[in-house]
Amino acid sequence: MHADLVKLLALQSKDTAVADVERRLQELDAEVGVLDRAIQRARDALDAARRAAADGVRRRDELEAKVESYRVLQDRRVQRLETVRNPKEASTLMAELELARSVMVKEENDWVRSAEAVTGLEARVSEEEARVAAADLEQAPERARLAERRRVLEEEREAAAREREASAEQIDKPLRTRYNRLRQSRAREVVVPLVGGHCSACHTSVPLNRRSQIRSGAIVDGCEGCGAILYPAETAGSS
Ligand SMILES: [Zn+2]
Structure with missing residues (x-):
């Protein structure tokens, strides 16, 4: 991660x-x-x-x-x-x-x-x-x-x-600011697991290339649907 x-x-x-x-x-x-x-x-x-x-x-x-x-x-x-x-x-x-x-x-x-x-x-x-x-x-x-x-x-x-x-x-300040802003605007959690290729907060599908980048720890990326920051879940079927 x-x-x-x-x-x-x-x-x-x-x-x-x-x-x-x-x-x-x-x-x-x-x-x-x-x-x-x-x-x-x-x-x-x-x-x-x-x-x-x-x-x-x-x-x-x-x-x-x-x-x-x-x-x-x-x-x-x-x-x-x-x-x-x-x-x-x-x-x-x-x-x-x-x-x-x-x-x-x-x-x-x-x-x-x-x-x-x-x-x-x-x-x-x-x-x-x-x-x-x-x-x-x-x-x-x-x-x-x-x-x-x-x-x-x-x-x-x-x-x-x-x-x-x-x-x-x-x-780092920019990421912290992004997190804080999301936290103020969201009722649910800001950092949510990527489960089965979907954002677990809103179930929007995440493109394949970004899925693998998130899993490899190359990028910190947000869901296109709800803006939640995605992290790779260690669950079965998350591929
Ligand atoms: Zn989402």
């Missing part, structure tokens, strides 16, 4: 190793993502509970202000009633007082209900806070395990990348 093909195959195996570590890192990211989404759901529920509680507090405070303003008006009516001498005016004022009192009773009831609702909504916030804290606690060992795995994998990736670069440096 051509010496460059030996080097290219070595480089390709190093690239496969790098890709394998990267695939495992992606799987790890996916596992972390599952944990993140679970926490996010708990935090979203907490945010919703906090918004509901804030709305409840606003409504309660509005009702409280309303009841207070009614009380001020009512106090004024009571004071006026004490100074009124005209019986007709007094009876009109009495009717007004009575009406205002029934309105106030209704508003006060609303206020009591809104205050009770706030108690319930605040309890809900505490529950959701506890849920977030419990989820954090529950995930902690798994997250620690994943972080340790990431640390190991990142070391592996660095080592694999260093080996890959060392391997690449053994290859």
Whole structure:
């Protein structure tokens, strides 16, 4: 086999190793993502509970202000009633007082209900806070395990990348560039065996004279169909 093909195959195996570590890192990211989404759901529920509680507090405070303003008006009516001498005016004022009192009773009831609702909504916030804290606690060992795995994998990736670069440096620049370009554009392997006179990647037939040159190690040649770099396979029927 051509010496460059030996080097290219070595480089390709190093690239496969790098890709394998990267695939495992992606799987790890996916596992972390599952944990993140679970926490996010708990935090979203907490945010919703906090918004509901804030709305409840606003409504309660509005009702409280309303009841207070009614009380001020009512106090004024009571004071006026004490100074009124005209019986007709007094009876009109009495009717007004009575009406205002029934309105106030209704508003006060609303206020009591809104205050009770706030108690319930605040309890809900505490529950959701506890849920977030419990989820954090529950995930902690798994997250620690994943972080340790990431640390190991990142070391592996660095080592694999260093080996890959060392391997690449053994290859002349033009051939290395050609390999790198092919690697970026191809989903499959760049250096593939010539099997039975065909490119094993796309099954395009390779002309006879080039087959023998590839086998003798005279040339480094690419498939006319898919551009893969061909190496002679040591398999039966490859003639
Ligand atoms: Zn091909």
